[in-house]
Amino acid sequence: MMSTNLYDLLDVDESAGTDEIRAAWKRAIADLDPTERRFRAYNDAAGVLLDPERRAAYDAELAAERAAETEPETEPQPEPAAEPEPEPEPESAPRPAGTGPSTTALIAVGVAALLALVLAVVVLLMPGALGDDTAKAVSERNARAERAAVSAEGAAEQMVAPVLSYNHTTMAADLDRHRGYMTTTLADKQARAWPEITKEAESQKIVVDAKATGTALTRVDPAGDRATVVVYVDQYVTKDGGKPFVLQMWATFVLVRADGSADRWQLDNLCTDASCDKL
Numbered sequence: 001m002m003s004t005n006l007y008d009l010l011d012v013d014e015s016a017g018t019d020e021i022r023a024a025w026k027r028a029i030a031d032l033d034p035t036e037r038r039f040r041a042y043n044d045a046a047g048v049l050l051d052p053e054r055r056a057a058y059d060a061e062l063a064a065e066r067a068a069e070t071e072p073e074t075e076p077q078p079e080p081a082a083e084p085e086p087e088p089e090p091e092s093a094p095r096p097a098g099t100g101p102s103t104t105a106l107i108a109v110g111v112a113a114l115l116a117l118v119l120a121v122v123v124l125l126m127p128g129a130l131g132d133d134t135a136k137a138v139s140e141r142n143a144r145a146e147r148a149a150v151s152a153e154g155a156a157e158q159m160v161a162p163v164l165s166y167n168h169t170t171m172a173a174d175l176d177r178h179r180g181y182m183t184t185t186l187a188d189k190q191a192r193a194w195p196e197i198t199k200e201a202e203s204q205k206i207v208v209d210a211k212a213t214g215t216a217l218t219r220v221d222p223a224g225d226r227a228t229v230v231v232y233v234d235q236y237v238t239k240d241g242g243k244p245f246v247l248q249m250w251a252t253f254v255l256v257r258a259d260g261s262a263d264r265w266q267l268d269n270l271c272t273d274a275s276c277d278k279l
Contacts, residue, residue: 006045006058014059021049026216029230033218043230043250050214050232051248141222148224148257149217155265156229156253157212163267164210164233164251168201183256183268207238218252225257227265233272 007014010024025046032039048054163181166174175194179187200206214232221227235247254269 005062006048009041009045010049012049014062016049018050021046022214025050025214029216029218031219039218046214046232047248047250144224145220145222148227149220151263152220152227152255152265153215153217153229155255156231157215159253159267160210160212160231160233160251163270164235165208166197166201167207168198168205171198171201181267183266186268186270205238205240209236210234211236226268227255229253229255 007016010021010028012021012024016024025042028042029039032042048058159181163178166178171194175191178190182190211234212231213234216230218228218230230250230252232250233248235249236244237247238244249272251270251272253267255265256268258264258266
């Protein structure tokens, strides 16, 4: 039995390019909470398909599974004839194979129904959906949220390099730079953890250069002052002057609009991969 097809999960063809896969990933996780299983499944799928080496290995595995399923079964050797046994009492005719939907089809229908229900609930809970606000008020609110979404997604992408990079020779300056992008609460939390990070970085002579490879907004509050953005990150790491290697991860940035600013955002919380369950 074949495992879940990652291309089917993201609803893309197996020949899809990187841009198409990234767009499908963004659509899939839109409005999902980072703690949901579907959110994790979509991110894991994109993590494989957006990495050339991991995708090539997955494609090879997929081809091997298909080949194994199409191999003809060995016909059993005939057994020696046995004495005929009395015919059993007739039973009701069994249901012919293939006359009903497959398990996969039933699961797909169930998922589609669930998604339709979730969408209906979300629509009904939107401000103004039940007629509480005027059409103009709803339109203005939606426009405000859309502007905030675009602004927050861009801000998160720009924060990745300065917030997730550091050098064992400049740790004090790196902390000051990090804190400049954070709220007071998160900046204080970072400062408390920094001595331990510095100790490890200096002992192993670690240099980390981070780069954003993709972003997707998951939600923004109606006022447009708080947003959650998922980013894919490549961290290029060097230890003790050795050969650089790449750590690939996804991170969730919780952003709040800076006081008195229409465009500036601050990082209020951050999690990476498994730690997002605690966000």
